[in-house]
Amino acid sequence: MTDKRYIEIVTNPGTVKLEDIPVLEYTDFVTFLDLVMGEEGTHCVAYFVLPQPGYYRFICCMAADENHALLVFSHIQHIDPALSLPSITAKHFQFHVFEREMHENFGIDFAGHPWLKPVRYPFDRADQSQVMNNYPFYSIDGEQLHEVGVGPVHAGIIEPGHFRFICHGEQVLHLEIQLGYQHRAIERLFVERSGILQQSVLAESIAGDTVIGHALAYAAAIESLAGITVSKNLSVERIIALELERIAVHIGDTAALCTDIAYQFGQVVNEALRTIIINTTQLWCGNRFGKGLIRPGGSNYPLKPLVIGEVLKNLKEVEERYLQVTARIFSLPSVLGRFEGTGKVTTMQASLIGAVGMAAKSSGMYRDIRWSHPFSAYGDLLYEPVMLHKGDVWSRAMLRKKEVEKSMAVIRELLKEITNYELRITNDEIVSPNYDLQLAPSSMVVSLVEGWRGEICHVAITDDEGRIVLYKAKDPSLHNWMALALAVRNQEISDFPLCNKSFNLSYCGNDL
């Protein structure tokens, strides 16, 4: 490598020694970042502070999608309560949430940041005078404007968050989203609870609708730090579980989108189909959400012929019926009238905010970790992402339908590769989870997974004895909440529930 300004990670997950991550002067750091951001498809997957005795180390991980690599580089600043750095957000808006997080956690100022507001009110935040009740909402003065506050407790059975609208009549001029109600100190618990079993259960609880996605990101990270690889069969099984999770949520969301436009027929038919899928996961591992299924080093639930048979049978049944009902949904004028053109996010906006996953793919961005940084069994699959261009509710609904079809095809493809179960037992191929793994010292691992919402990123850093001293868990929602705020601008406030559901973002995934 001739350019000494960064270290490249070409595997996913990938582990590097902390000492191998270049340290730049802040001005060089920013110059290099400008250069990297000029490349098509490059985006920031993690930018965080590693506190060290006397100084902060700021580590930045950029995904270069076209090159299928990660670029990692850092800068160092002495700990000083008056520490202020020129904000990167001012130039590259997608950094807004990373700088806000560092500001909230450590009190670091970012000069020129347009929106240095709380992200989640962590219990150990630098400024304890910031509390849930005094969030600095944006406001506009005007005799014809009014504000609408919704939440934290909402009408349905969903998680808490506060939405503050500034409206002109029925029209939304601005939406600000205040989160943090769900903060459980997950990242801190990963450090405090050092057992791998405890951490696996924690990873499954980051977002209970993305159990497989987060558990897989964690397991892969730990395996990479421990320097072990798992069998081909196990990688295949993990991806089958991940795609079953995607199918279940996407179908459930299709139902929920119908609910929000009072199309009960579409709702009940899809709800029943989702039930078939999550019951298949339960048949596999005893839990409808797949809790307990993904563990580092092995599995407690190797895929048996009986379950494979059920998966194939149920996929066939659900696919036929889902295609039938979605053909109906997407041809009804009353449905299209609500979906089309509602809640638009342009490609430009999506790219500016660093949107990931569904929010990116439905707004014309080619962004999918399964393609850009293939993990687990995706290494051999050459996955082509689904992409739509209009960025409206229709696109986000249609994306789900298309992804369901693709995931079903992926599962069928992968199931062909699961070799004979009896043979695997005799060959001792079925391995139990390993909770005694020794992790590489003074290292950093980055693990990316494309969950059903989008890019999940877990980063773990170990000390010189191989203990985890820092854990960063990023749910795609961290980026995508801003997409929802943009989508409802100039929309009728009555379309908010529909827009919200079309993104279906995670509160606890943001709040951690």
Add this chain to the structure above:
Amino acid sequence: MAMIFEEINILRRHGKQFVPDLRSAVLPGIFRGRPVISGDITQAEAETVALLCPVGAIAVNSGKNRSDQAVCSLDLGKCVFCRECEFSLPGKIQFTNDHKIASNVRERLIVSSGLEQPVSVDPLLVRREIRSLFKHALKLRQVSAGGDNAAEMELNACGNVNFDMGRYGIEFVASPRHADGLVITGPITQNMAEALQICYNAVPSPKMIILCGSDAISGGIFSQSSALNREFLRRISVDLYIPGNPPHPLTVINGILDLL
């Protein structure tokens, strides 16, 4: 016209989805429900799994007056149903598919070794107004206070076409003002503590409280977190504990029906 036939076709394949008898419905054997701990588990074995358990749900009764006590016990209010204790001691600990594990008495969630006994509601301890007022119609408001959205989705599923809890007159409502009680999910975070209290105050009396999921009952995997504030639970009395990670809709519905 063609459109109508399309819908009829879809409905024909949809068929009847509801579980006809929720009281006697059986889940596949691999479902993780009520555990059974065999009477011949040794103290050493119990100590191993107590150490292994990620949430400290297994307690070992050591020492002198052991003769009249079980060797160990497993607290379903703490358990996250990872089943690792069973994998570690197959034959000694076994999770059965018995999904009826809710109770109004916290202690009844504790399963002792050598004692095979269903988890049940103690009818004598159910507050009188619950049965007299809510038996035929119960409206509930749900509050997620740090819940991970799994229990929330299962509560939604209670009302879907498969489980259709509405058939018993039990429903979730949008406003606490319309509710007869709260169903709480999640370990109760500091940041949600005030909103939970306000929501509770807004429910007209008499009102009932249901804790849904191991996080809500004990904090679960988050019990040691510095970001929780569970003081609310000291101020109120709980009417029903529904263990699970997350609780299955059948556990929720049967638990509530047993209470009423």
